[in-house]
Amino acid sequence: MRAAKAQVGDRIGAVSFVLTRADLRRYATASGDHNPIHLDEEAAKAAGLPGVIAHGMxxxxxxxxxxxxxxGGDPGAIREYTVRFARPVVVPADGGAELTVEGQVTAVAGSRVTVALAVTASGQKVLGKAQAVIELPAA
Amino acid sequence: MPVNSSFVGRRYRSAEPYLVGPDELRAFAAAFGASAPACCDPAAAQALGYAGLVAAPTYAVVIAQQAEAEYVRDPASGIDFERVVHGEESFRHHRPIVAGDRITTELTVASVVERRGMTTVTTAVQLSDAAGQPVATVTSTLVVRGEAG
Structure with missing residues (x-):
């Protein structure tokens, strides 16, 4: 996508991902966030959660x-990215949780494009105020 | 113990720079099942104009959370980590993080707000490179449930 072609209202996705307990363990290792509420059913329940939840991050x-x-495949194009964690994503041991994301362009200013993200798990909104500012190639 | 609001404005600086290694960047991108070549293949990163592998968009949290841990684990902060949930997260990049960067951090306790038994703690971590130039700002909001909650 080039900046000159992006228009307010353009949609990206929807795209779905399945998060499993194995994904949570892998993220814990890669990120260094070993909070047991993401790894252990008992620890999650002791913390008042319905079960193991995905790391918000x-x-x-x-x-x-x-x-x-x-x-265009450039991770460095994401210049700003903000979310509010509206609801935990519970990840059952069997099958995992399905996340769905759809983006919509809300502003275009030169090469900078603002995209609002709608993110749901099992049909419920899990992120609020989710927005990214992307620097696109000019031409 | 309530969250200590006298910590607002306090700063924590990293003792040592954080060296961003290529294997770590690959593992972090792989944790999302992401196949972006610029995160894994130096030639692909160079084709996009980068000196080394490019970090995933949320990688800065790995560095920022070390600075946050220093504050949260400070007993005088009054934050009981067992009662913390993540409220909000925000990244503002001045430039992408790339393999080989040596990143220093400075955390500022931006606000501590108590309302209806919940305390909202906001921190801002400034990441800078070896030349002292700003790389990213990571803003994080934690919600601490009250004793009775």
Whole structure:
């Protein structure tokens, strides 16, 4: 995608991902975030959660990739990225949780494009105020 | 113990720079099942104009969370990590992080706001490179549930 071609209202996706307990373990290792509520059922329940939940930063980090692809495969194109964690993503041991993301262009200013992200798990909104500013190639 | 609001404005600087290694960048991108060549293949990163592998868009959190841990684990901060949930996260990049960067951090406790038994703590971590130039700002909001909650 080139900046000159992006228009307010353009849509990206929807794209779906399945997060499994194995993905949570892999993210814990890669990120250094070993909070047991993401790894252990008992620890999650002791913390008052319905079960093991995904790291908020795994959800945030996962759903941005369709925008990287849209920006031409350059991860450095994502200049700003903000989310509010509205609801935990519960990841059952059997089958995991399905995340769905859809982006919509809300502003174009020169080569900078703002995209709002709608992110759901099992049909419920899990991120609020999710927005990225992407620097696109000019021409 | 309530969250200590007198910490607002306090700063924590990293003792040592954080060396960003290529294997770590590959593993972090792989954790999302991401196949972006610029995160894994130096030639692909160079084709996009980078000196080394490019970090995934949220990689800065790995560095920022070390600075946040220093504050949160400070007993005088009054933050009980067992009662913390992640409220918001924001990244603002001045430039992408690339393999070989040596990143220093400075965390500022931006605000501590108590409301209806919940305390919202916001921190801002400035990441800078070896030349002292700003790389990214990572803003994080934690929500600490009250004793009775």
């Amino acid at each position: 795994l959800t945030m980090g996962q759903v941005i990739w369709p925008l990287v692809e849209w920006a």
